[in-house]
Amino acid sequence: MTTHLNLLPMQTGNESTLGSVADWAVSMMETIGAPGAGLAIALENLFPPLPSEVILPLAGFTASQGNFSLFEALFWTTAGSVVGAWLLYLLGVLLGRDRMRRLVAKAPLVDLEDVDSVEAWFNRHGYKAVFFGRMVPIFRSLVSIPAGIERMPVWTFLGLTLAGSLIWNSIFVLSGFYLGENWHIVEQYADIFQKLVIVVVVLVLAFFVVSKVRKLRRKRHAS
Template identity: 35%
Template sequence: MNLTEWIISIMEQLGYLGIALLMFLDNVFPPIPSEIIMPSAGYSASQGQLTLLGVIIAGCFGSLLAAAFLYWIGYQFKHEGIFRFIDRYGKYLFIKSEDVKKSLGWFEHYGHRIVFFGRMIPAVRSLISIPAGMSHMPFWKFMFYSSLGTIIWTTFLACVGFYFGENQQLMQQIFSKVSDVIIVIVVLLIGWIVYRRQLRKMKN
């Protein structure tokens, strides 16, 4: 049984609870991608097995629950302890301490907006929550930005599966183009932030 078949079997057995569980794992365990989970759930909704709204709500709930959990870890524990834990056990979650350090650097340099866009970028969404907690970003603000990004991305994936689920090639083309657009937007945003900071320094 491959990964896609396993994901579909979980959803068939557990329904909305299975979707929420899988999206929780997507955020904690990156090799389980939302790009398979939500389109598959959306396709199931198009076949009448689930509802599209229910799929979206379940996906958002699981994703945000995982984000809050990872934020709590980053908030509660000292930096050294987190990095030691990741060095020892991160390989089982496909996470490296260097990746978390990079995410922490992005967060501290580019502000809270990286949380919003990070929820829509594979792998990044699994990493950005811990640095947000480590930086003691206000929880309500973290959840606000996380919710916006999560709702947009989860809804998009579910709708792609709902309307184009029978055309796998077209779905892959859509995901590829959208991912490229999001990355370009993030790069432009970072460039704009750096440019504004340089202007402030020059004025001062």
């Protein structure tokens, strides 16, 4: 028996966006059950603006209402994470190293030395990057593409993705399951973490741009 979920009304700003995503996710879960949660998470991997921090607690909350079991919520959301990551891995494989380097060569402020440095770093730390990257907003999706470009063994990639995703998904699904109708509290804390990640990324990019501009200026003065 399917129980219709009544979510708290959310009217303005971020709350309006949260309410829209929540309504969409609930509709998916009510229509096709636990596989709907998996499909929502697979789409979240392909379209990072869809927040797993909303979908996963909702899956736990839905399980707590008896629409499906907690095991099904964990199984299908983790399966969705692996499938979404695998599709992005395939995108990296199709893109390939040579094509990626040609595209980067046309980008401003980026040269192939930077690409070589990133490749060397990924070859040294790629396994850790894939595993821990599954627990970091934004990078959850992006880390799959370089893994494909660098042709990380597919079963190794899938195993690391499965392990990392299971940890991340379990935290949020279990939180939603035990918090019940207060599931949205999880999103508030996750949103703070995501904002911190974005700030760090912006600072790193700013440092990169400034250092590249200075390097170009030094080359011009030298010539």
